[in-house]
Amino acid sequence: MNVSDFLYRLFRPVVDFATQCHYASITIKGAERLPKEGGYILAPCHQNAMMEPLLILVMISRPVYFICRGDIFAHPIANRFLTFLKMFPIFRRRDGLKCLERNQHTFDQSQQVLLDGHPLCMMSEGRHNNRHQLLPLVKGLFRIAGNTQAAMGNKPLYIVPLGIYLDDYERPYSHAILNVGNPIDVRQFMTEFLADEPKALNAMRDALTMELRQVMHHIDSQRYYKPFEELCDLMNPQERQKQQLNDTPFNRFLVRQQIAQRLDNLEQTNTPENTRQLNNLINYADEKEAWCHKHHKRLKSIAEPLSLPNLILRISILIAIAIAAVALPLARTIIGFCLMAYPLLLLPTHLLVRRWIDDSQFRSSFNFGIRLLLSALYIPCISIIIGIMHGWIWGLVTFATAIIMARLSAPLTDWFRRIFC
Secondary structure, eight states: OOHHHHHHHHHHHHHHHHHHHHSSEEEEEOGGGSOSSSOOEEEEOOOSTTHHHHHHHHHOOSOOEEEEEGGGGOSHHHHHHHHHTTEEEEOOGGGOHHHHHTHHHHHHHHHHHHHTTOOEEEOTTSSOOSSSSOOOOOSHHHHHHHHHHHHHTTSOOEEEEEEEEESOSSSSSOEEEEEEOOOEEGGGGHHHHHHOHHHHHHHHHHHHHHHHHHHSOOOOOSTTHHHHHHHHHHTHHHHHHHHTOOSOHHHHHHHHHHHHHHHHHHHHSOOHHHHHHHHHHHHHHHHHHHHHHHTTOOSSOSSOOOOHHHHHHHHHHHHHHHHHHHHOHHHHHHHHHHHHHOGGGGOOHHHHHHHHOSOHHHHHHHHHHHHHHHHHHHHHHHHHHHHHHHOHHHHHHHHHHHHHHHHHHHHHHHHHHHHHO
C-alpha cells in the first residue's frame, strides 16, 4: 500500500462521518442491487455538484473512482488533491480541442480501474442540473463500458443507475435519498457494439435513460415544469394520506415521483377531460405561489405541518429545557459545555455562502467544506485547551462531546424546523 492509499483509507471515515453530519437523514434504497464484487459503472443523475460523490461514498464502503469535469483540475494543487481523492478529469469542447485529446488517458485509466475490480462513477448527464429533469446522457460513459466489456470477455460488467434526490439544494441539514436501480448488463449490447458502435451506444443510452427515470424524481414536461414541481409538493400530504404512508423523506420522494408521472400523463394524453383537469391544477399551483409570494411564505416546505398533539409535545419539551437552563445550575453548565465544545450548530454559514456563490447547487458543497474545515480546526484545538487547563480526561470528554454534538446537529435542526418553519 502506497502513502496515497494509506492516507485515503485514514481520512475516508472522517469524510463519511462529516457527510452524515451534514444531512438530517440519508436514506439508501436498493443497495442490495449493487454488485458485491468486481468493477461496475455507477451512473447517477447529477443534482448537487460535489455532494453527490460524498453521498455515494457513504453508500459504498469500497474505494470508488470518479470521473469529473476537467476544468476543476486546472490548478496544480487542485489537481493533486483531486487525484488523491481518486478522481479523473474529463474535458468538454468548451475546454478546447487540446484538452479533448487528454480524455483518452482518462478513458484508459477508467478501463483499468474496472478491470482491477473497482467501482467507477461517472455522472451520466455530464453536468449538474437544478431541475428535477433528466438531461440527455453523455456517450463517454457507454464508450468506456463497451471497450471495457470487450476486454473482459464473458465476465459481466454492469452499469448501475442511481437516483439521487435532495429536498433542498443549498440549505444544510436537509434530507438525501439514494435510490439504486436495476443494473444493466453490458454484455447484451456487445454483438451490436462490435458491429455498429454508434448504434450500440445509443441503445445503452436509451436503456440507462429509462432506468434512471424510474429511480429519480423526473418531471418530463418542459412547458409546465414549474407548476408541476410545485404540485408535487402541494399534493404530497393528501396523496400520502390516501395511500396511508407515513411522513418520511423516502415516502415524500416516492409520492413526488407518482405525482410527476400522473401530471406528465395528463399533459401527454391530450383529451378534453385531461386538459380541463390539468388547467385546474396549474391554476391552483399559480394561485398558491402568488399567495405565498404576497405573504413572504415558502411554497415548498420540508414536510407537512406537525399534528397539534405533536406540536404541543415538542413545544413543551423546549419550555422544560428552557426552564431547566434558567433554574438549574447543572443544566446551564451542561448546555454551555455542549455549545462550547461544538458551537458550529449556531453558525449560519449557509447564509454567507449564499452571498458568495451564484450557482445554488455549489452552495451546499462550499458550505460543507467550510463547516468541515472549521470543525477540523476547532474541535482538536478546544479539546487540547481544555485538556491543558483541566486535565487530559476533560480534554477527551470535550472531544467526545464535540463529536456527539456534530452528529446530532442535523437531526436536532430538523426537529426545530418542524416547529418553526
